[in-house]
Amino acid sequence: MAERTCLACRKVLSKDALLRYVASPDGHLTVDYTGRLPGRGAYTCVTLDCLETALKKRAFGRALKTELQPVELAELTGQLKEALETKIASLIGMGRKSQAVVSGTNEIQGRLGSRQLPGLVIVATDLSAGLYEKIKGLAQQKEVPFYRMFSKDDLGRLLGKGLRSALAFEPGGLTDRLIAELVRYQTVSGEK
Ligand SMILES: [Zn+2]
Numbered sequence: 001m002a003e004r005t006c007l008a009c010r011k012v013l014s015k016d017a018l019l020r021y022v023a024s025p026d027g028h029l030t031v032d033y034t035g036r037l038p039g040r041g042a043y044t045c046v047t048l049d050c051l052e053t054a055l056k057k058r059a060f061g062r063a064l065k066t067e068l069q070p071v072e073l074a075e076l077t078g079q080l081k082e083a084l085e086t087k088i089a090s091l092i093g094m095g096r097k098s099q100a101v102v103s104g105t106n107e108i109q110g111r112l113g114s115r116q117l118p119g120l121v122i123v124a125t126d127l128s129a130g131l132y133e134k135i136k137g138l139a140q141q142k143e144v145p146f147y148r149m150f151s152k153d154d155l156g157r158l159l160g161k162g163l164r165s166a167l168a169f170e171p172g173g174l175t176d177r178l179i180a181e182l183v184r185y186q187t188v189s190g191e192k
Pocket residue numbers: 006007008009010011044045050
C-alpha cells in the first residue's frame with residue numbers, strides 16, 4: 001500500500017489512513033474522500049488538529065503547487081462531514097443488502113441482553129432521551145460500540161423502510177468498516 005506524509009505532523013501513513021485533498025480547476029481546496037479525483041493530491045491525518053495546522057501553515061498550496069482560494073476550516077470540515085455521511089449511509093445500505101442489520105428498539109434491547117451480541121449499535125439523533133440512555137447503558141455494559149447518527153427518517157430510508165430509531169449490525173468486516181468511519185465522523189464533528 002502506497003504511503004503518504006501528513007502535511008501537518010509529517011507522519012508517514014498508508015494512503016487509506018490519510019485524507020486526500022485536491023485543488024479544483026478554479027483553485028478551491030477540495031476534500032477528496034474517495035481518493036479518486038484526478039490531479040495532484042495533498043494529505044493530512046483525519047484529525048481536526050492536523051487539518052487546522054496544515055491550513056495555518058499554508059501547506060496545501062505548496063503541496064498542490066497552485067494558488068488556492070482562501071478557505072476556512074469550517075468549510076473543509078463541512079465537506080468532510082458530508083463525505084463521511086455519504087460513506088456511512090452507503091455502508092448501512094450494504095448492511096441492509098447483506099442482511100447484517102436488524103432494526104427496532106425492542107429488537108435491539110433484546111439482542112443486547114442475549115449471548116449473540118451485535119458488533120455495533122447506531123441510534124437515531126431524534127431518539128427519545130429515555131430510550132437513548134437505556135440502549136446506550138446496555139451497549140456500554142456489554143462493550144458494544146454505540147453511536148448516534150442520522151434521524152429516524154434517514155435510518156428508515158437507508159433500510160428501505162419507515163422510521164427506524166435504532167439499528168444493530170452483526171460483527172464482521174462491514175461492521176468494522178462502519179465503526180472506523182463513525183470514529184472519523186466523531187473526530188471531525190469534535191465529539192468525543
Ligand atoms: Zn497529521
